[in-house]
Amino acid sequence: MNEYKALDRKILISILDELQYRYNEFKSRQLKLDMSRGKPCPEQLDLSMDILKKTAYLSADGTDCRNYGLPDGLPEAKKLFSELLDVKEEEIIINGNSSLNLMHDLIARALLVGVNGIDRPWRNNGSPAIKFLCPSPGYDRHFAICELFGIDMITIDMNNDGPDMDTIEKFVSSDELIKGIWCVPSFSNPDGINYSDETVMRLAGMKTKAADFRIFWDNAYAFHHFTERPSGVMNILNACKKTGYPDRAFIFCSTSKMTFAGAGVSMVASSESNIKYLKKMIIIQTIGPDKLNQLRHVSFFKNVEGIHAHMAKHASILKPKFDKVISILEKELGGKGLASWIKPEGGYFISLNVMDNCARKIVDMAREAGVIFTKAGATFPYGRDPRDRNIRIAPTYPPIDELTEAIELLCICVQIACINSIIEG
Amino acid sequence: MNEYKALDRKILISILDELQYRYNEFKSRQLKLDMSRGKPCPEQLDLSMDILKKTAYLSADGTDCRNYGLPDGLPEAKKLFSELLDVKEEEIIINGNSSLNLMHDLIARALLVGVNGIDRPWRNNGSPAIKFLCPSPGYDRHFAICELFGIDMITIDMNNDGPDMDTIEKFVSSDELIKGIWCVPSFSNPDGINYSDETVMRLAGMKTKAADFRIFWDNAYAFHHFTERPSGVMNILNACKKTGYPDRAFIFCSTSKMTFAGAGVSMVASSESNIKYLKKMIIIQTIGPDKLNQLRHVSFFKNVEGIHAHMAKHASILKPKFDKVISILEKELGGKGLASWIKPEGGYFISLNVMDNCARKIVDMAREAGVIFTKAGATFPYGRDPRDRNIRIAPTYPPIDELTEAIELLCICVQIACINSIIEG
Numbered sequence: 001m002n003e004y005k006a007l008d009r010k011i012l013i014s015i016l017d018e019l020q021y022r023y024n025e026f027k028s029r030q031l032k033l034d035m036s037r038g039k040p041c042p043e044q045l046d047l048s049m050d051i052l053k054k055t056a057y058l059s060a061d062g063t064d065c066r067n068y069g070l071p072d073g074l075p076e077a078k079k080l081f082s083e084l085l086d087v088k089e090e091e092i093i094i095n096g097n098s099s100l101n102l103m104h105d106l107i108a109r110a111l112l113v114g115v116n117g118i119d120r121p122w123r124n125n126g127s128p129a130i131k132f133l134c135p136s137p138g139y140d141r142h143f144a145i146c147e148l149f150g151i152d153m154i155t156i157d158m159n160n161d162g163p164d165m166d167t168i169e170k171f172v173s174s175d176e177l178i179k180g181i182w183c184v185p186s187f188s189n190p191d192g193i194n195y196s197d198e199t200v201m202r203l204a205g206m207k208t209k210a211a212d213f214r215i216f217w218d219n220a221y222a223f224h225h226f227t228e229r230p231s232g233v234m235n236i237l238n239a240c241k242k243t244g245y246p247d248r249a250f251i252f253c254s255t256s257k258m259t260f261a262g263a264g265v266s267m268v269a270s271s272e273s274n275i276k277y278l279k280k281m282i283i284i285q286t287i288g289p290d291k292l293n294q295l296r297h298v299s300f301f302k303n304v305e306g307i308h309a310h311m312a313k314h315a316s317i318l319k320p321k322f323d324k325v326i327s328i329l330e331k332e333l334g335g336k337g338l339a340s341w342i343k344p345e346g347g348y349f350i351s352l353n354v355m356d357n358c359a360r361k362i363v364d365m366a367r368e369a370g371v372i373f374t375k376a377g378a379t380f381p382y383g384r385d386p387r388d389r390n391i392r393i394a395p396t397y398p399p400i401d402e403l404t405e406a407i408e409l410l411c412i413c414v415q416i417a418c419i420n421s422i423i424e425g
Numbered sequence: 426m427n428e429y430k431a432l433d434r435k436i437l438i439s440i441l442d443e444l445q446y447r448y449n450e451f452k453s454r455q456l457k458l459d460m461s462r463g464k465p466c467p468e469q470l471d472l473s474m475d476i477l478k479k480t481a482y483l484s485a486d487g488t489d490c491r492n493y494g495l496p497d498g499l500p501e502a503k504k505l506f507s508e509l510l511d512v513k514e515e516e517i518i519i520n521g522n523s524s525l526n527l528m529h530d531l532i533a534r535a536l537l538v539g540v541n542g543i544d545r546p547w548r549n550n551g552s553p554a555i556k557f558l559c560p561s562p563g564y565d566r567h568f569a570i571c572e573l574f575g576i577d578m579i580t581i582d583m584n585n586d587g588p589d590m591d592t593i594e595k596f597v598s599s600d601e602l603i604k605g606i607w608c609v610p611s612f613s614n615p616d617g618i619n620y621s622d623e624t625v626m627r628l629a630g631m632k633t634k635a636a637d638f639r640i641f642w643d644n645a646y647a648f649h650h651f652t653e654r655p656s657g658v659m660n661i662l663n664a665c666k667k668t669g670y671p672d673r674a675f676i677f678c679s680t681s682k683m684t685f686a687g688a689g690v691s692m693v694a695s696s697e698s699n700i701k702y703l704k705k706m707i708i709i710q711t712i713g714p715d716k717l718n719q720l721r722h723v724s725f726f727k728n729v730e731g732i733h734a735h736m737a738k739h740a741s742i743l744k745p746k747f748d749k750v751i752s753i754l755e756k757e758l759g760g761k762g763l764a765s766w767i768k769p770e771g772g773y774f775i776s777l778n779v780m781d782n783c784a785r786k787i788v789d790m791a792r793e794a795g796v797i798f799t800k801a802g803a804t805f806p807y808g809r810d811p812r813d814r815n816i817r818i819a820p821t822y823p824p825i826d827e828l829t830e831a832i833e834l835l836c837i838c839v840q841i842a843c844i845n846s847i848i849e850g
Binding site for chain 2: 037039040042045048049052053054055057064065066067068069070096097098100101104105108109111112113123141144145148149256260261262263281284285286287288289290291292293
């Protein structure tokens with residue numbers, strides 16, 4: 001098939017006519033679909049129903065999980081999840097139901113008090129705003145935290161093996177105000193790519209002007225593969241130990257997309273020294289996490305193999321949905337030179353890059369026809385996609401027939417907007 | 426009985442001999458009791474076991490509580506607890522398992538971003554430390570939050586009807602850096618007193634130099650009475666509406682001491698405008714609270730009457746413990762002029778004031794004999810009791826025979842330390 005850019009204007013207009021007809025037909029169906037967020041579907045949530053039936057309240061060592069105590073989490077939860085993340089039990093804290101909460105609070109605390117080993121708060125009296133590096137497209141809620149706290153965001157391009165390391169190294173080596181970077185290293189949101197070993201080692205070992213520079217390693221999708229269990233992204237804590245910056249990284253993870261999105265268990269892993277410091281802070285912040293829910297989770301999963309077996313069930317629900325999206329994209333958009341995408345082997349998203357300056361129009365058109373996609377630009381700092389080309393597709397929640405309809409509509413909108421853009425030159 | 430101060434030195438020394446004998450006898454028992462924290466006892470936790478058996482996950486309006494969403498809480502939880510606190514549903518947010526967490530985060534946010542309606546963060550570039558008023562004795566964890574964030578604490582004396590309002594009014598009217606006050610208005614920690622209507626109205630209506638002055642109203646023990654249901658402390662939100670400062674107060678409450686101390690539900694109530702603002706902030710902080718636990722709680726309590734009936738069961742467990750402590754205090758210390766206490770009609774603590782400069786010695790002596798009380802000074806800012814006289818007794822957790830032993834020992838220590846102090850002049 002010829003790329004559409006090479007086609008005659010008349011042919012394009014006749015294609016456009018047909019697409020417009022199909023668009024109107026979709027509109028007449030009065031759809032009401034919300035594809036905007038990466039939510040698990042009810043069938044996925046059903047996989048964990050046994051958690052709700054757990055009524056035990058005594059931990060293995062006899063702790064009454066109904067009462068106060070254990071601000072850093074239940075020992076058996078620490079054991080299970082430290083094994084899962086390949087860190088030591090002294091390197092992990094098990095928290096409430098939201099790892100976003102852990103990230104937000106860690107940054108708030110760094111701004112007010114500083115990080116472990118550096119007494120100076122990130123936000124000093126009289127100093128200008130600090131900065132974060134934001135590989136993009138990325139997770140809008142990471143960026144929202146920076147925006148709330150007035151942290152300047154620097155957009156970093158994503159390559160197929162992680163963020164553009166040359167640019168990152170240049171920035172961090174020269175600017176003391178750059179205090180952190182957001183990373184979604186496994187099946188990244190939304191591109192679905194995995195950081196290569198080289199990327200991980202460069203992040204762990206790069207010279208930073210700021211001694212209190214920290215990596216926020218949001219490993220939300222570390223175990224969310226659709227295929228055979230992959231070797232996984234390199235362990236950032238080990239990498240940081242090797243390079244001599246043991247306190248540089250915080251790993252975040254949760255069971256939100258393993259068990260219940262609203263009622264899972266979250267965790268943060270870092271150097272033993274960072275975790276000790278964090279525990280002191282957490283004791284001041286809260287009476288401790290919900291240990292009953294931690295106990296329910298441990299008793300449900302039993303061990304790391306139990307988690308992997310459970311994740312395979314998720315995969316069998318999600319893979320057909322992702323396959324469906326990819327097949328429609330290939331059928332409708334393949335070879336036309338209007339859009340590109342990566343076929344992810346895990347995670348929660350498919351990232352679609354259309355022709356420049358078309359994403360917003362496409363998402364608007366889809367909304368007019370009753371299908372809500374993630375706001376164009378949302379995957380970039382300040383909600384501004386500099387090329388206005390990225391659209392995040394979240395295939396997990398809708399049933400496959402609704403998903404099919406939504407993606408078919410999306411492809412029509414992509415073609416209409418892009419052809420119009422070609423015609424208008 | 427004569428007050429001990431009026432007794433002859435020889436008589437005092439013979440009394441001391443006998444006390445020392447009794448103290449040594451206690452020591453020989455090799456006790457190991459921890460009376461330091463206000464934890465519910467297992468019998469109290471058992472009252473809520475039916476919560477663990479709740480397996481429903483759909484809310485009344487069909488929301489799947491297992492999934493994301495509802496960052497401000499489950500509608501039926503908002504309904505139940507807004508009724509309980511006598512506020513509107515638009516004036517409440519239902520959160521995770523720790524109200525301390527809500528307080529900590531509200532202050533962190535105010536320091537970094539500011540409060541609703543005032544764009545300026547509490548902690549401005551270049552400005553000196555802000556200040557909080559701390560009625561004392563008070564709750565050590567309130568003070569720990571201030572200390573962490575470098576907020577200067579001003580100790581305010583407690584009277585029988587609440588904190589010393591004359592002093593408070595003087596401070597807040599003249600110092601723009603005073604941004605908040607900690608209050609435990611019902612069965613205060615540790616005095617067990619209730620704020621009078623006059624105190625509440627004066628707090629609500631006082632002129633403050635700082636427009637962003639806020640009241641942190643920790644109503645942890647609002648429904649924790651041992652007697653007939655009392656009318657309760659005046660509603661601070663209503664009071665603030667009446668005085669024309671509707672945004673001044675935040676009410677905090679939780680079910681930590683109703684259901685499970687480690688796995689309850691927390692809430693914050695304030696003006697509709699404050700709650701709207703707070704919700705915007707919470708959306709950035711977290712993916713939302715554990716709605717399954719909220720659903721469990723609503724389904725367990727059913728309605729406000731259900732909560733009150735449940736609290737009556739707590740009272741029947743706790744009242745004998747408090748009665749026992751008071752009867753020992755009266756028997757051992759009554760009329761001797763060495764110590765004073767208030768007999769609380771609810772709450773979790775009994776506050777014992779001994780002769781000046783004796784509290785630390787007494788707590789040390791008890792520890793040497795195997796009974797740990799709350800650290801002397803802990804009930805004051807920076808852990809420093811200016812008169813070194815306050816000891817917090819937490820009678821809820823130990824079984825009544827252990828409690829009896831612990832308080833008998835305490836009374837011996839009080840007498841030894843105070844008599845020594847009299848003798849030394």
